[in-house]
Every structure is written in C-alpha cells, then in structure tokens.
Amino acid sequence: MQLRDYQQASVNAAIEHFRRSSGSAVIVLPTGAGKSIVIAELAKLAKGRVLVLTHVKELVAQNAEKINLLTERAGIYSAGLNSKQTQHKTVVASIQSACRALDSFNEPFSLVIIDECHRISDDKDSQYQAFLHHLRSINPNIKVLGLTATPYRLGQGFIFRHHYHGKVGNPDGAMFEQCIFELPLRPLIKQGYLTPPKVFDAIEAQYNFTQVERNSDGYFNQQQVSHILNTSGRATTAIVKQIKALATERKGVIIFAATVKHAQEIMKLLGDETKAIVTADTDNASRDTLLIDFKAQKIKYLVNVSVLTTGFDAPHVDFIAILRPTESVSLYQQMVGRGLRLAPDKTDCLVIDYAANGFSLFYPEIGRPKPDSQSVPVQVICPACDFANTFWGKTDGDGDIIEHYGRRCQASNDNQQCQYRFRARICPDCGAENDIAARQCHQCQSVLVDPDTHLKQILKKQQHHLFKVHEMHLEVNPTGLTVRYLDIDGNDYCRRFSMQTPAQLRALYALFIYPHSRTPGIKPPRYQQAQQIVSDQHTFRAPDLLLLKKNKKGWDLQQSYFDYQGKYQTHSSL
Ligand SMILES: [Zn+2]
Ligand SMILES: [Zn+2]
Structure with missing residues (x-):
C-alpha cells in the first residue's frame, strides 16, 4: 500500500520530531485524509511497542484494520468489541475500557498515539490524563503523539503550545507541546481526495441566534437558544420543507439540530420520509442499529443533537443541513466534514447553514471566539x-x-512568543505592556487595578465627570482637526488638534491617530490635512468612556477608556 504524499510527510515529521525531542506532538489532518493509514505506518516503523488510543469502538476497529494491512496484527482492547488483548507489539484500545484496567497495561510502551486527540480535556482527573499518567509511570520516556482534524477546544483554545509554522497556540496550558504537521482542507479537495462542498445560500428561512450569549466555557446559553426556537416554529416549517425539496436528488442527509425538542419537531415535519433521531440519550444498541441502517441507506435522514460531529462515517452523505448555532470554526468544519468523504456517483455535498453562523469551511481556526457575525x-x-x-x-x-x-503577535521563535502587543494595558507602576484583560502585571507582578475601582475612587471627588461616549465626529477647523465626542443626550466634549507644525502633527498621532485606530500595528497614512482624516473617519474607533476633570474654563481630559468592560454603562452596552 502506497502512502499519499502528505501522509508520508506527516509520518516523516513525527519521526524527525521524536528523534530530537521527547515533547508531545500533534499532527493535524482533515477528516477523510486517512489518519488511520498514518497511524498504521508509524506502528510499522516504530522499534518499540505502540499503543493507539481512541474514544469510540468504530475508530478502534478502523485503526486496527489499517494496521493489520501494513504490518503485523494488532491486539485489540475494547469491551464494545469484546476483545482484551494487550500483549501484541501494537495494541489498539478504547480509552474507556483501558482506563478501567490499568493493570493490564503494565508492560512498557515506547509510543502512545491518541486519535481524535482534541477530546482530551485539560482536567487532570480525566480518563485520558489518568491513563497517560499510568503509562508514564511504567515508562517515563514514552513518546506521546496526537492526531486530530481540529486542534482546538472551546473554552481552552489550541491544544498545542507552539506550531511548526512559527506561531504560538496556547503557550500556557495546552496538553501538547508542538504541532508538527498540519494539512489544510483545500488541497485535499483540489487533488480529489475529498468531495467538494456545494454551499447553498438561497435560503427560504433562517434562525437568528446573533443575540445568544456564551457561557464561561464558550458554549452558547442553551436556555436562550431554546427560547429563540420556541418562537421560530414558522421558520422551522419552511426550513424542513426546503430541505425535503432539495433532498429529492440526494442520498443521505444529516441534520444538526440545536436541542432535543427541536430535533423532535424536525422529525415530525419530515413526515413519512425515512428518518431517525440520535441524541446523547439514545442507548448504544439502538444507536448502532440506526447508524447501520443509515449507512445501508435504509434511512435517508439522520437528525442529531451534538453526537455526530466526530468519529462517525457514512461516505454516502451528500447533504449537510446545519440548524444550530455553532460556537467555533472547528465545530463547523467537523459537521461539514461528515459529508466530504468520497463515494461512488457522489460529485458534491450540499451544505446549508440555516443558523447564519457565518463560517467558511476554509477559514483557519483563529483560536478565539468570532466577535460578531460580520467578522472574517x-x-x-x-x-x-x-x-x-x-x-x-x-x-x-x-x-x-x-x-x-x-x-498580541502570535509569532513563536524558539518557543518564545513575540512580545509585540497590538492592544495593551499599560502597568501604571512599571510601564510594561499587558494583555487588555490582565489582572496582574507580567513584569512587576503588581495588581492592575480594575478600572471600576479606580473610577469609583476618583468620581467621589467633586470636580470629576465620567463622560459616556455615544458617538464620535471628526470635523475640520481653521488650524486642524476637531474631535467631537457626544453622549447619548447629545452633550458634547471637543478636543482640538492643530496640524501646522511637525510637533503638532506628532501630538495628533500620539493622542488621537494611534489610540483611536481600529487597525493597531498597521502603519497609518501620513496625514497633512484634517480633511483626509475626516474622510477616513470609519477607520477610527471611539473610546467607551472619558474621564474629565473640571478646570477654570471647562473640562480637561484625564483619561480615555478603550475596550472597557465594567459596570459603568457605555454606548456599546446600551
Ligand atoms: Zn511579532
Ligand atoms: Zn508592572
């Protein structure tokens, strides 16, 4: 069996990495790229014993099958597959079964490969963490390699600290040291290894989840989602009607629903089509039967609530309908990935996002939540x-x-992150730049006082006023530029900048242009005339708050607050 170019390249990257480092590593390959072949080749080449771990029995079977094709037969350890072999050179195990029988894994392994490794939680008590701890206690030098299509966990960020392209992932808390290989989706589709998606946007109806808030773990607030769906019955009817119409030429349809109730509603609207529902509450036996029937195309529609995003494969699927709000690029790609496998007579996969999530299959994972629907x-x-x-x-x-x-700049040089910050909070004690959300200065450790505490103290004094900026207007005046801030009641506060001498221009850049730029770090134009700045008004942002102090004639600006998140109400929270 001949490995594809990128499969060979990822195998080489792993060998090269472990030759000079014992740090844990991640390989990123899109769904359908043939991860199990890469795993099998590594198992073949490894001199010592190899343990392959995954979370579902389907993947245990799939990985063992590929290993058996390339090298000597692998042992299987999985209660679901009724097998408890641990003595072979290569063992493929399900994590649930393995961590219940630590003592069966007392013979040392030299390499552990974790499939779908984005599922490892950073909780030290999780099954994976406990099991890895056991393996290390048997062989402290065991090498750890993860494979995944989406190296990102909601609420935790990237699962690696550094990336071989010279950028940081999550340098503070990630489970894996280094991402050593990453293949994007586009070349795989171009080379014909995956089915091209056909994104359809002539949508009959759409849900509006833009107001839904996120919980602290990064997931959307389910109550708010349910509330929106409860009042969107008409949209659901129109959407399901359109799905049925578009599906007449399609073989297999996966519908991602937002809640169990929502999924049941969709089932009802599908009428007498062949259909099944799978949720977290579906028991294993019925789930297995349903999935077998779906793969055999006895069932055309599979409606599910967050269970089919990874580890499930039905190559004939040629229609993905997303009816749920989607928290990240990775999750979106996992869902669409269900429909990109190659199958006979399949030329494309229809993809419809009825929840207006605004993601593209080809976006890179940014590592932070998308701020709003227009962001790219x-x-x-x-x-x-x-x-x-x-x-x-x-x-x-x-x-x-x-x-x-x-x-902050994401560049990583010798595993050190570049110090440049595009936006920063300046430490009042030592002048160091900190993240805008930092609570403690990284340089002098002094506590960065919460702006609210600071404001509360100052506002007790009579002569201060907190101006809540609602709008900002730029105007030309006889000697230069006027910046007019307006509050919600139409009161204004003006700053005037002369633009006649080089020193005045420097002051304009220091006090207005740089702090108000929407694109920090990108060199602004060389403004000579106030009119040029007025024309570029849309490239400047207003501060949220101005702290003003009374003087003899009027008010002095003491401080401008950008990126303010506190209890004083601002225009953006109104
Ligand atoms: Zn940099
Ligand atoms: Zn400091």
Whole structure:
C-alpha cells in the first residue's frame, strides 16, 4: 500500500520530531485524509511497542484494520468489541475500557498515539490524563503523539503550545507541546481526495441566534437558544420543507439540530420520509442499529443533537443541513466534514447553514471566539517581527482591513512568543505592556487595578465627570482637526488638534491617530490635512468612556477608556 504524499510527510515529521525531542506532538489532518493509514505506518516503523488510543469502538476497529494491512496484527482492547488483548507489539484500545484496567497495561510502551486527540480535556482527573499518567509511570520516556482534524477546544483554545509554522497556540496550558504537521482542507479537495462542498445560500428561512450569549466555557446559553426556537416554529416549517425539496436528488442527509425538542419537531415535519433521531440519550444498541441502517441507506435522514460531529462515517452523505448555532470554526468544519468523504456517483455535498453562523469551511481556526457575525479572518503583519498574524477583523468592499481584534503577535521563535502587543494595558507602576484583560502585571507582578475601582475612587471627588461616549465626529477647523465626542443626550466634549507644525502633527498621532485606530500595528497614512482624516473617519474607533476633570474654563481630559468592560454603562452596552 502506497502512502499519499502528505501522509508520508506527516509520518516523516513525527519521526524527525521524536528523534530530537521527547515533547508531545500533534499532527493535524482533515477528516477523510486517512489518519488511520498514518497511524498504521508509524506502528510499522516504530522499534518499540505502540499503543493507539481512541474514544469510540468504530475508530478502534478502523485503526486496527489499517494496521493489520501494513504490518503485523494488532491486539485489540475494547469491551464494545469484546476483545482484551494487550500483549501484541501494537495494541489498539478504547480509552474507556483501558482506563478501567490499568493493570493490564503494565508492560512498557515506547509510543502512545491518541486519535481524535482534541477530546482530551485539560482536567487532570480525566480518563485520558489518568491513563497517560499510568503509562508514564511504567515508562517515563514514552513518546506521546496526537492526531486530530481540529486542534482546538472551546473554552481552552489550541491544544498545542507552539506550531511548526512559527506561531504560538496556547503557550500556557495546552496538553501538547508542538504541532508538527498540519494539512489544510483545500488541497485535499483540489487533488480529489475529498468531495467538494456545494454551499447553498438561497435560503427560504433562517434562525437568528446573533443575540445568544456564551457561557464561561464558550458554549452558547442553551436556555436562550431554546427560547429563540420556541418562537421560530414558522421558520422551522419552511426550513424542513426546503430541505425535503432539495433532498429529492440526494442520498443521505444529516441534520444538526440545536436541542432535543427541536430535533423532535424536525422529525415530525419530515413526515413519512425515512428518518431517525440520535441524541446523547439514545442507548448504544439502538444507536448502532440506526447508524447501520443509515449507512445501508435504509434511512435517508439522520437528525442529531451534538453526537455526530466526530468519529462517525457514512461516505454516502451528500447533504449537510446545519440548524444550530455553532460556537467555533472547528465545530463547523467537523459537521461539514461528515459529508466530504468520497463515494461512488457522489460529485458534491450540499451544505446549508440555516443558523447564519457565518463560517467558511476554509477559514483557519483563529483560536478565539468570532466577535460578531460580520467578522472574517484578516492578516495583520507584526511591526516588530514581520510575522503574518491571522486575527478576526473586518474588511471593506475592496478587501482592505478596516478593523482587527488582535491583541498580541502570535509569532513563536524558539518557543518564545513575540512580545509585540497590538492592544495593551499599560502597568501604571512599571510601564510594561499587558494583555487588555490582565489582572496582574507580567513584569512587576503588581495588581492592575480594575478600572471600576479606580473610577469609583476618583468620581467621589467633586470636580470629576465620567463622560459616556455615544458617538464620535471628526470635523475640520481653521488650524486642524476637531474631535467631537457626544453622549447619548447629545452633550458634547471637543478636543482640538492643530496640524501646522511637525510637533503638532506628532501630538495628533500620539493622542488621537494611534489610540483611536481600529487597525493597531498597521502603519497609518501620513496625514497633512484634517480633511483626509475626516474622510477616513470609519477607520477610527471611539473610546467607551472619558474621564474629565473640571478646570477654570471647562473640562480637561484625564483619561480615555478603550475596550472597557465594567459596570459603568457605555454606548456599546446600551
Ligand atoms: Zn511579532
Ligand atoms: Zn508592572
């Protein structure tokens, strides 16, 4: 069996990495790229014993089958597959079964490979963590390799600390040291290894989940989602009607529903079509039967609530309908990935997003939640090290960046993150730049006082006023530029900048242009005339709050607050 180019390249990357490092590593391959072949080849080449771990018995069977094709027969340890073999050179195990029988794994392994490794939680008591701890106690030098299509966990960020492209992942808490290989989706489709998606946007009806808030773990608030669905019955009827009409030419349809009640409603609307529902409450036996019938195409529609995102394969699926709000690019890609496998007579896979999530299959994972539905990935060059960062941002009609939300440069050199910050909170004690959400200065450890505490103290004094900015207008005046801030009641506060001498222009840049830029780190134009700045008004953002102090004639600006998140109400929270 001949490995494809990228499969061979990922195998080489793993061998190369473990030759010079014992740090844990991740390989990122899209769904359908043939991860199990890569695992089998590594099992064949490894000199010592290899343990392959995964979370579902389907993947245990699939991985063992590929290993048996390439090298000597693997042992299988999985209660679901009724097998408890641990003495072979290569063992494929389900994590649930293995961690219930630690003592069966007392013979040392030299390499452990974890399939779908984005599922490992960073909780030290999780099954994976406990089992890895056991393996290390038997062989402290065991190498750890993870494989996944989506190296990202909601609420935790990237699962690796550094990426071989020279960027950081999650340098503080990630489970894996290094991402050593990553293959994007586009070339796989181009080379014909995956089915092209056909994104359909002539949508009959759509849900509006834009107001739904996120919980602290990054997931959407389910109560708010249910509330929206309870009042969207008409939309659901129209959506299911359209799905049925479009599916007449399709063989297998997976519908992602938002809640169990929602899924039941969809089932009802599907009428006498062949259909099945799978939720977290479906017992294993019925789930197995349903999936077998679906793969055999006895059932056309499979409606599910967050259970079919990974580890399930039915290559004939040629229609993916998303009717749920989607928290991340990775999750979106997992769902669409269910429909991209090759199958006889399949030319494309229809993809419809009825929840207006605004993701593209080809977006890179940004590593942070998408700020709003209009945001797209934008490339921002670091002024300090020239690294091309990808952040969420906004572009105008020409594709030029008009705003980005990057905070710190993502470049990683010798596993050290570039120090450049696009937005920063300056430590009042030592002047160091910190993340805008930092609570403690990374340089002098002094507590960065919460702006609210600071404001509360100051506002006790009579002569101070907190101005809540609702709008900002730029105007030309006889000597330069006027910046007019307005509050919700139409009161204004003005700052005037002369633009006649080089010193005045420097002051304008320091006090207005740089702090108000929506694209920090990107060099602003060289403004000579106030009119040019007024024309570029859309590239400047207003502060949320101004702290003003009374003087003899009026008010002095003491401080401007950008990116403010506190209890004083601002225009953005109104
Ligand atoms: Zn940099
Ligand atoms: Zn400091």
